[in-house]
Amino acid sequence: MHVPDGFLDAPTSIATGAVAVGAVAVALRKANKELDERTAPMAGLVAAFIFATQMLQFPVGAGTSGHLIGGVLAAVLVGPWTALLCMSxxxxxxxxxxxxGGLTALGTNIILMGLIPVAVGWLVFKVVTAIVRQRKGVAIGTATAALVSVPVAALGFVGLYEFGGTANIALSTLLSAMIGWHVLIGVGEAVISGLAVSSVLAVRPDLVYAARGAVAPPELQIRSTRSEGASS
Amino acid sequence: MTSGSTSSQPDPAPPGRETAPPRSPSMKAFAVGALLISLILAGVVSFYASGNPDGLTRVAADKGLDEREKSSATADSPLADYAVKDIDNPRLSGGLAGVLGVSIVLVLAGGVAYAVRRRTPEADKAAPSDNAAGRTRL
Incomplete structure (x- = not known):
């Protein structure tokens, strides 16, 4: 969904650039609550994984493809503020x-692929994990948030284009075309994000930011009883 | 048979903070594994990615959004369009561009995260969270 140069007019690009700079500045201050010595390397690994996965365009039919955005995946793994830094x-x-993605459109792209998916996705994730608890909730919440995040980002593009698009297109035409394709791409986003988060949950659940507190500490305490001689 | 007995046990971890399961890989092993997956995806698997336009590009072409599109100011970059300039073999060129991209993003994002991280005095001497869980590996 990388917006190139020239899609949006200069005032809109300047405005989105300013919003993006502000959002990143806030994230730089807030992310230290999410990051410590142990989790800081995770941010690098998550950003690297998102870069790699964005190269993998998957077909969604009729000669069109999509790729992971990764905002929700990052938010669940390293926390929303750090996720915005990773996406940026x-x-x-x-x-x-x-x-x-154009240089003048960098702010636009940070809003569409960083700010919107992270913020909307985190909200959806919080709602789902309040209903479905434990590890299952984290996986289902991730997939649901990822599914929703892509069409909402597409909606964000339509909004920006209505405001400062350089070509004349009827709102309804643009809206239905963008939402239609991006619901399909959202399914891919949900599958990839769900699988990736489930994989980390399986090997190192302590490294999943959103699972802190959401998943009860399990096996470790049970093991300590066995070492004292009590069996099952 | 598990959930009932946990409440009576001493809790070695801070509340609300999950601990690593006993047979889980060390942080180093996890990091190497995760990085290797990213390098393989960007360096090898990316060759097989769909070459079709993505959702936005498709809509732009269909509806004429791209009539004023300008080519990127960085279109002459040695890594432009995920290919290394002057390497003709597409598999090698794209794979190398992917590996370079993953490495650059890892260092930049990891560096930013490391710079803004929360600093605790104990954390500088040892890794408390891993040790608290009875693990000395890092």
Missing amino acids: VVLLVQSLLFAD
């Missing part, structure tokens, strides 16, 4: 070195 680094590297 990925988008910055993509636009500066890989010519993927």
Whole structure:
């Protein structure tokens, strides 16, 4: 969903750039609540994984493809503020070195693929995990939030384009086309995000930010009883 | 047979904080594994990704959003469009670009996270959370 240069007019691009700078500045201050010595390396690993996975375009039919955005995946694994930083680094590297997403559209892309999926996704995740508890809730919450995050990001693009798009297109035409494709892409987002979070939950649940407190500490305490001689 | 007995046990972990299961990989092993997966995805699997336009590109082409599109100011970058300039073999060129991208993003995002992390005095001497769980590996 990388917006290139020239899709949006200059005032809109300047405005989205300012919003993105502000959001990243807030995230830089807030992320220290999510990051400590042990979890800081996770942010690097998550951003690297998102960069890699964004290269993997999957077909969604009729000669169209999609790729993971990763905002929800990052938010669940490292926390929402750190996730915004991870997404911003990925988008910055993509636009500066890989010519993927315009330089003047960097702020737009940070809003569409960082701010919106992270914020909306985190909200949906919180609602789902309040209903479905434990490890299952984290996995289902991730997939649901990922599914919703992609069409909402597409909706964000339609909104920005209505405001400052450089071509004349009827709102309803753009809306139905964008939402239609991005619901399909959202299914891929849900599958990839759900699988990735489930995998980390299986090997190191302590490294899943959103599972802190959401998943009861299990096996370790049971083991300590066995070492004292009490069996099952 | 498990849930009932846990409440009477001493809790070695801080409340609300999950501990690593006993046979889980160390942080180092986890990091190496995760990085290896990303490198393989970007370096090898990416060759097999769909070459079709993505959702936005498709809509833009269908509806004429792209009539004023400008090519990126970084279109001449040595890594533009996920290919290393002057390497003709597409598998090698794309794979190398992917590996470089993963490495750069890892260092930048990891560096930012490390710079803004919460610093606790104990954390500088040892890794308390791993030790608290009875594990000395890091």
